[in-house]
Amino acid sequence: MDKDVEAFMEEIITRNPGENEFHQAVQEVAESLMPFINKNPKYKKAKILERIAEPERVVMFRVPWTDDAGEIQMNRGYRIQMNSTIGPYKGGLRFHPSVNLSILKFLAFEQVLKNSLTTLPIGGGKGGSDFNPKGKSDNEVMRFCQSFMSELFRHIGPDTDVPAGDIGVGGREIGYLFGQYRKICNKFAGILTGKALNWGGSLIRPEATGYGCVYFAEEMLKTRKEAIKGKICTVSGSGNVAQYTTEKLIQLGAKVITLSDSSGMIFDPDGIDEKKLAYVMELKNIKRGRIKEYSEKYGVNYEADKRPWHIECDMAFPSATQNEISKDEAKMLVNNGCICVAEGANMPTEPAGIQVFLDAKILYGPGKAANAGGVATSALEMSQNSMRLQWCREEVDEKLQWIMKNIHNSCVKYGKEGNNINYVNGANLAGFVKVADAMLDQGVI
Numbered sequence: 392m393d394k395d396v397e398a399f400m401e402e403i404i405t406r407n408p409g410e411n412e413f414h415q416a417v418q419e420v421a422e423s424l425m426p427f428i429n430k431n432p433k434y435k436k437a438k439i440l441e442r443i444a445e446p447e448r449v450v451m452f453r454v455p456w457t458d459d460a461g462e463i464q465m466n467r468g469y470r471i472q473m474n475s476t477i478g479p480y481k482g483g484l485r486f487h488p489s490v491n492l493s494i495l496k497f498l499a500f501e502q503v504l505k506n507s508l509t510t511l512p513i514g515g516g517k518g519g520s521d522f523n524p525k526g527k528s529d530n531e532v533m534r535f536c537q538s539f540m541s542e543l544f545r546h547i548g549p550d551t552d553v554p555a556g557d558i559g560v561g562g563r564e565i566g567y568l569f570g571q572y573r574k575i576c577n578k579f580a581g582i583l584t585g586k587a588l589n590w591g592g593s594l595i596r597p598e599a600t601g602y603g604c605v606y607f608a609e610e611m612l613k614t615r616k617e618a619i620k621g622k623i624c625t626v627s628g629s630g631n632v633a634q635y636t637t638e639k640l641i642q643l644g645a646k647v648i649t650l651s652d653s654s655g656m657i658f659d660p661d662g663i664d665e666k667k668l669a670y671v672m673e674l675k676n677i678k679r680g681r682i683k684e685y686s687e688k689y690g691v692n693y694e695a696d697k698r699p700w701h702i703e704c705d706m707a708f709p710s711a712t713q714n715e716i717s718k719d720e721a722k723m724l725v726n727n728g729c730i731c732v733a734e735g736a737n738m739p740t741e742p743a744g745i746q747v748f749l750d751a752k753i754l755y756g757p758g759k760a761a762n763a764g765g766v767a768t769s770a771l772e773m774s775q776n777s778m779r780l781q782w783c784r785e786e787v788d789e790k791l792q793w794i795m796k797n798i799h800n801s802c803v804k805y806g807k808e809g810n811n812i813n814y815v816n817g818a819n820l821a822g823f824v825k826v827a828d829a830m831l832d833q834g835v836i
């Protein structure tokens with residue numbers, strides 16, 4: 392490891408003991424940025440790297456609620472307000488039993504650079520709870536969300552911090568959270584994104600992360616005179632991002648052959664068509680069932696406790712969670728002829744796996760660039776709320792496509808290395824410069 396990165400990381404590890412995911416995210420960025428910062432002493436002198444790795448504010452709170460049996464349950468809520476230099480804190484809420492400070496700080500840190508890349512005026516934040524929505528009734532989820540918002544409301548606002556969805560938080564949860572905010576604040580305000588269309592939501596927001604990821608992959612392919620049509624694709628996850636990644640890939644003529652959840656994966660060599668995808672959406676979003684049921688309905692293979700990366704493909708779209716592609720799985724993908732990996736999830740590839748992709752010079756689009764379409768469209772939802780207007784589907788989709796092209800251009804500008812584009816360096820540098828310059832402008836605060 393570079394000596395400056397090593398010294399910097401020692402400090403990060405001492406200040407944030409045990410927060411492995413946070414260390415991982417910061418180290419990747421520090422490795423990209425250190426040579427640039429050393430060449431540009433203004434950033435070094437102002438200690439920008441040290442400052443962006445320290446949240447502006449962390450809120451942690453008790454979330455008590457009563458289950459259907461009348462038993463009192465207790466969870467922990469969080470909101471990490473990481474950086475508001477270029478706009479209000481913006482980023483999702485994750486409800487998953489694994490949620491802790493390390494995971495939310497890594498997500499908030501990534502979010503700052505991602506949001507900067509979108510071209511829109513949004514700062515970075517992330518929040519959530521160790522609440523597990525699986526197996527809970529709608530009423531239990533509602534009571535949990537109401538209790539969560541009964542504290543969160545003090546810390547958010549249309550010009551302060553605007554949360555949205557992430558793992559375990561979709562339209563249902565955003566509805567309950569918004570309702571509680573409206574009741575206790577007596578305000579109808581754009582304090583969350585991912586709202587339903589009939590109360591302030593934006594068209595295309597549910598689709599945006601998946602669609603955006605495919606648009607980004609398309610831009611990457613163009614640099615090698617390739618196209619999506621006819622490509623065999625593996626997708627992991629079967630939630631919001633996986634579903635709309637699959638939908639767009641089908642629309643563009645690709646064949647999606649896998650999906651997964653935390654219990655296992657399905658392999659459908661004939662491809663998941665629109666009808667099968669509609670079944671997945673009903674299964675996951677309404678029945679809240681397991682992906683295994685797909686294999687029973689369509690008579691395809693199900694592998695318990697497996698991820699899809701051993702299946703031969705042209706393109707891979709990790710869309711479930713962090714660290715879901717190991718070094719060995721990355722090697723398997725490359726050896727099987729995969730030419731493009733576009734990350735719908737945040738930090739899905741382990742550092743050693745990223746190195747495999749970079750060494751093989753395949754098209755590797757890191758999450759903070761490839762999945763930025765979701766938060767970008769959230770920012771478009773904020774614009775529509777501010778104007779009290781609603782744009783049509785085509786208008787939002789056009790803006791999303793333009794934004795993904797722009798993010799790709801920024802990655803090319805900052806990541807070009809000879810004939811190759813290093814999208815990791817490109818995204819980290821492009822995201823950093825905008826925030827860093829704004830921090831210089833605004834002084835030591």
Ligand code: NDP
Pocket residue numbers: 556557558559560561600628629630631632633651652653654710711712713735736737762763765766
């Ligand atoms: P959902 O909750 O809708 O879906 C998550 C999917 O990933 C489910 O299939 C879930 O399986 C699976 N999954 C979750 N945790 C794990 C785990 N620990 N191991 C294996 N599988 C797991 O979430 P999203 O689709 O919204 O989010 C997926 C990823 O995309 C996350 O990394 C998120 O941060 C990222 N992202 C989301 C955006 C958005 O707009 N929603 C925007 C940008 C990035 P199961 O049902 O079994 O839990």
Ligand code: 2IT
Pocket residue numbers: 481482483484502553554555556557584737762763765766767769
């Ligand atoms: O990781 C992400 O970018 C999200 N979960 C979306 C955040 C948002 O504010 O729309």
